[in-house]
Amino acid sequence: MGGTERAHGLAGSVGILCDDRYGQDALNAATGRGWWIGRPVELPGSNPVTFDHGRSVGTTLLAWPAEHVAKLLVQYHPDDAIETRLENEAQIRTLYDAVQASGHELLLEIIPPKSMPREEDTVYRALKRLYNLDIYPEWWKLEPMSAAQWRAIDALIAERDPHCRGVVMLGLDASIDSLAEGFAASNELYAELSAKSPKFKKIYENWRPFRNEEILWFRVCEGSFDNFMARMSAANKL
Secondary structure (H helix, E strand, O other): OHHHHHHOOOOOOOEEEOOOOOOHHHHHHHOOOOOEEEEEOEOOOOOOOOEOOOOOHHHHHHOOOOOEEEEEEEOOOOOOOHHHHHHHHHHHHHHHHHHHHHOOOEEEEEOOOOOOOOOOOHHHHHHHHHHHOOOOOOEEEEOOOOHHHHHHHHHHHHHHOOOOOEEEEOOOOOOHHHHHHHHHHHHHHHHHHHHHOHHHHHHHHHHHHHHHHHHHHHHHHOHHHHHHHHHHHHOOOO
């Protein structure tokens, strides 16, 4: 990735999401290079969400480099059972207050539980609810949506938090068709934003060639590992 960064003049335009459970070496290598670094704090699979290294997430952040972005995945639905929703909101508030004190940026990853019905405006209402609680993350991470849903989200963010840094699109285990629809809708929205905002256009035009080169890297370095783990899973060796 460093070679791609240099070849395309992408200094300051490279980003990774990496945890310290399996990726500490990668975190160490990426830190100090001017890359955007998102770092999870949640215990994987927890709902209501709990923090990976104990309740005192503020203490955890004290040991982090200032450039690391705290990423919290929450299985959040605005119509969830009141106890679950309030617990998730309390945990989000705890982390939000902690990053305000530590100076780290915050990325909130909002995924409605698959066990609950999802309407066109579910994610929109989830974000609006959190804004109503005076929670303003620098970044959101959201699943693929239709172009109409993205426009509604874009309008909400512009209205409630014009200083928001952006939205990262989540892939997770979505089907190829779902990802393709979300990818097309995102590209449509990016084109609209590029036409309206010279600043966004500059970032987007630099990011696109990096994305294209990044595909080659992950096909070689990550694809082989993913195939190996799939074989181990099929053989009951995990």
